[in-house]
Amino acid sequence: MEKPLTAQQFSQILWAAQGITEANGLKRAAPSGGALYPADVYAVVGEHGVEDLPAGVYHYEPARHNIEKVGYEDKKRDVAVASLRQMWIASAAAVFVVTAQYSRITAKYGDRGVRYALIEVGHIGQNIFLQCQSLGLAAGIVGAFHDDRVAQAINARKHHEPLIVMPVGYRA
Numbered sequence: 001m002e003k004p005l006t007a008q009q010f011s012q013i014l015w016a017a018q019g020i021t022e023a024n025g026l027k028r029a030a031p032s033g034g035a036l037y038p039a040d041v042y043a044v045v046g047e048h049g050v051e052d053l054p055a056g057v058y059h060y061e062p063a064r065h066n067i068e069k070v071g072y073e074d075k076k077r078d079v080a081v082a083s084l085r086q087m088w089i090a091s092a093a094a095v096f097v098v099t100a101q102y103s104r105i106t107a108k109y110g111d112r113g114v115r116y117a118l119i120e121v122g123h124i125g126q127n128i129f130l131q132c133q134s135l136g137l138a139a140g141i142v143g144a145f146h147d148d149r150v151a152q153a154i155n156a157r158k159h160h161e162p163l164i165v166m167p168v169g170y171r172a
Ligand SMILES: Cc1cc2nc3c(=O)[nH]c(=O)nc-3n(C[C@H](O)[C@H](O)[C@H](O)COP(=O)(O)O)c2cc1C
Pocket: 086, 141, 142, 143, 144, 145
């Protein structure tokens, strides 16, 4: 069993991914075409994965820098199985999943909005990597998974399509 992330580390990673960066503003830590923010961040937390946080799945709410519990069990194993049985994913302290809801951005930019959403999720992933590095944590990135099975494991809202899975923990 890995040492848990502190609540502060966990919170900081979520903030780096999609936190609001201006007082009373809307802008977030990663750039977004037209500031339309098609991405959402979910965190899959195991037993003792994050200090003082019960195992479950959490959805990040940027406006309040808060998390909403959307799942009540440790789903890391389900995410690992859905990721073509890359079981190393299940041993992470927490697994972040970034989704996109394309309609938020294609409404303005048409098909090109899909490109913008993918670019944006790339920025979010890089922010997670950089934040983890600065906290002395290790992070990985996974793109090989069944979209529908990961969406099911994290209880993703309708139209939130998983694009990257990022296991985070302490360096081995
Ligand atoms: C979009 C994307 C998808 C990836 N999917 C996986 C994956 O499913 N499993 C995995 O172990 N690594 C995955 N990787 C990580 C690459 O294998 C890794 O970045 C590459 O080997 C280079 O190593 P480095 O990132 O340590 O420099 C993915 C990377 C990217 C950018």
